[in-house]
Amino acid sequence: MKTIINTNYAKKIAFAVLALVSVFAIGQEEEEEKKFEFSGTVDAYYRANFNGLNKEVPVLDTGGVQTGVLLPTAPGTSFANDPGFALGMVNLIASYEGEKVGFVADLVFGPRGEDAVFGSPFGSPNIVNQLYVYWNVSESTTLTFGNFNTFLGYEVISPASNFNYSTSYMFSYGPFSHAGLKADFDLGNDWSAMLAILNPTDFTDVNPFGELSFGAQLGYSGQYLNFLYGKQGFNEVLDGADLVDTDVEALFQVDFTGGFNLSEDFFLGINATYQDTDGVGFYGAALYPQLTTSENFAIGLRGEYFATMEGFGNVAGIGADADGDANVFAVTLTGNAKVGDLTIIPEIRLDSASEEVFLNGDLEFNESLASFLLAAVYSF
Template sequence: MKKITNTKYVKNIFASALMLVATTSTFAQDEEAAEEAPKLEISGSVDAYYRTAFNDAGVASTDPGTAFANQTGFALGMGNLIASYDAGKVGAVLDIVVGPRGAGATFNTDIVDGIVNQAYVYWNVSDKTTLTMGRFNTFLGYEVIAPQANFNYSTSYLFSNGPFSHMGLKADFALSDDFSLMVGVMNPWDTNDISGTGEYSFGAQLGFYGQYLNFYYDSGKNGGLGTEIDFTGGFDISDAFFLGINAAYDTNDAADTGFYGVALYPQIATSDAFSIGLRGEYFASTIDGGDNYDDVTAITLTGSYSVDNLILKPEFRLDSIKDGFTDSDGAASDSLATFALAAIYSF
């Protein structure tokens, strides 16, 4: 029996298969090209707040001695605009800030009249190694400058007494899924534009399972030798309960001064939109040649309610320092109680 073959049908099948392969290849190339295409992203935040102080004696001094959010009445925090350009292996970030919080973070007159928070370039040398050069926010501490990234709106004494940013070169290494290492060489403490003294600082960070041990060595901190050791971490006690931890020890041989302290951050999520958290902090700074200490305890209770990209944060804070404040009669007061309501929008 003669076998009949429909050559036209076979040719159509073959042509269709070739077209499918070509189309799939084109789609794959398009996706690969899209992934490799440079990406420009714009993000940022705007925050404002209302703050008042109250005390039985009528406290006249309303500044707790920590950075940012210390004005009374209605006040602006800062406006923040971040432009990041990612070209795959290389990229750049420009972070601009304005307002009182931005001025405080950049020392007002530091680099272009205090508007540049971060400005750096980076090179992904490999999947596990990244080099960064320029000005970048500090790796020390639990809290950061950007208010939307902190649970509490006001900041801690540990954060306020550490460096805010560094100017230099750092290398980040992903040692494994759970371990990381950063090493860097930078200008001295809070010298973010140039180092005119010939002195430099060195930093290192070891990350392990979400915990970070930080080391900072500065040959020119306030005219002397400075060293800081800092631990930052946290643990998910349950799906709704998180406990953050920050502890630090700092010393400076120029005036035989420094500080040390510890802060705990228990936080409970009561729903997808609302969480409540406490910051309990003990802080001590050495004075008079290291013989005496300023003992500080600060309790901050903060609520956080999210509506899309808007976060509302009501906050009660109590600072206790022996003779650290003055009342309306000019007499020394040991405590300062304040309330703040902050609104933060991020995009």
């Protein structure tokens, strides 16, 4: 959730990519029809609080000099947190599928995209959400090499692939993306498996720590049990002329993601996760009931319980008690209305935390926050 400033450099890259895509698509149309694809999304939203600030408040020091702003109250989750009318992102995806090999180049522009790639830029603009090649070694084995979005969790970065527009706490503080090599296996009879060697989480351009993480997944008929393990920091630091061991502990996360079609029109999604780094971390669970009422409208609910350990709640924006623990229960009611390729998403959200962390209009802290959001997502 780190803010990055776009520059003309990023815009020039975008135009160059579009030009290359057009030339490539024309050249391939006759020779290899339907193997090259260009797709993406554009989204924007409006957000307002019922019982919190809806503006930025300048902060002055003792000399009357403005030193910063008191940010508007928002859930401590990713992406849809700005007041009033705000931008999501432009997502441009170019992919090529050959008989045995292929690639995906997934570029993002705008605030949502900047937040999504927060761990990757080092002194230069970064617009790469995913960039990987793959090889279908056999009918049952595929190798993927490069930068790809995480295999953990129910929600994803793309707003077109989520039912809710705002995101959950579990998604926001779990991994966004990985860089590395993974092998997917089709085991037959609806069983699947995946093994991966990865950079530390969200470091998709470079591995600054010299440590590797390991991922694994076991799936059956749309239900997935996911694992992630590895050190996420510097194991040694330079103190003068000496290297000093920092005793960095490894992160461990186990995650279940799945869902069931309870009827032709009713789906129930499920996510549960647990992340721990030497006693510091979080755990939670969420249900996603979704009812399709017509060809062009569906309504859904996300009910999430999220708890933190040893002060992690200060990072997650839900505070901490004397023992460093905290929790929040968030309920989000969302509608999806289809107008051709455009999806209109009205949303009402209630966050209720164990600590007083939500700022109201009187600059007093409360345990709860109620908000409204209206988003529009166009897919092409």
